[in-house]
Amino acid sequence: MKIDDKLKNPVWYSLCETHQKFVINYDDVKFYDPKICPFGAFTDGSKTATALNEYAKLTDKFFLVSENETPTYDSRFITLDKKIEGCQMVLDNLVELEISEEIVQLTENHVDEIYNLIWLVMPGYYKKRTFDMGKYFGVFKDNQLVAITGQRMQTDDFIEVSAVVTHPNYTRKGLAKQLTHFVTQEIIKDGKHPILHTTKGNPAIGLYEKLGYRLTRDMNWWYYHSTQI
Missing domain, CATH: 3.40.630.30 (Gcn5-related N-acetyltransferase (GNAT))
Incomplete structure (x- = not known):
């Protein structure tokens, strides 16, 4: 198929x-x-x-x-x-980006921190065991998890970038852009195609387009x- x-x-x-x-x-x-x-x-x-x-x-x-x-x-x-x-977005070609932040893969020990940050920014849907769907990566400042991006839906062909979240005190510092780029690279390394989903009209669509994603269909x-x- x-x-x-x-x-x-x-x-x-x-x-x-x-x-x-x-x-x-x-x-x-x-x-x-x-x-x-x-x-x-x-x-x-x-x-x-x-x-x-x-x-x-x-x-x-x-x-x-x-x-x-x-x-x-x-x-x-x-x-x-x-x-x-x-809407659904699919990567065409990843645009080069300098990664200046220290990005770390999150572990089981971070499950509560991930959950709390996502519910602070986007309350309502994320479950603690959503962590089991894929890899999660984050940025820490002063020993606090302040930005994350993870992986959600997956098939033999694609992996979805998801949970692009930044603490309100740390926005406009390029953390989401760097994390999205980093996770996209990790998906490519796994030999799969990066995709993502967002709501129509979301201002983040512009960020994703700058990284090389394009809108493909409604979802x-x-x-x-x-x-x-």
Whole structure:
């Protein structure tokens, strides 16, 4: 299968390949173990309602991710909070960048620090065991973790750059740019193609474009919550 076909449904193919150990299957709908990541994907929107009802017994808030398909849901048990209009970016050619910061790979010992920083900047979705999805790298200042970038969805062909987060006291210092560049290089070293996802209109899109990424397609995030729990 061509990489472009997998990129049309990145959560699905991540759960079919590299992250298969995290999968929870409901017919033609696949979800991550909710302790890892509250994401799901599907190939047939007519089958998502039953799957959502089952998954909602495990966790109260979760996403289905799709390019342009619309999932169905059972309004007796599930509420659609919002549809987040996102976009996918794929690296063309990595632009050279001088790395002046000391960037370190984060370990199990940093899980709480990663979680706390992400929830400070982007509260709501990150789980502590999302750390298990890929490598995470960070920058420390005065023994404090102040910026991170990690890896999330993965297949045999691509790895997603994710969790690009900087503490509010350390923004506008180029930390996110250097970390994104560094993690992108690490993905290339692994022989895979770097991709990332963000929301439409996010100012960070300009930063990613300067590093050599380009917008490729829409990617929608359907955010639900359970009325069963």
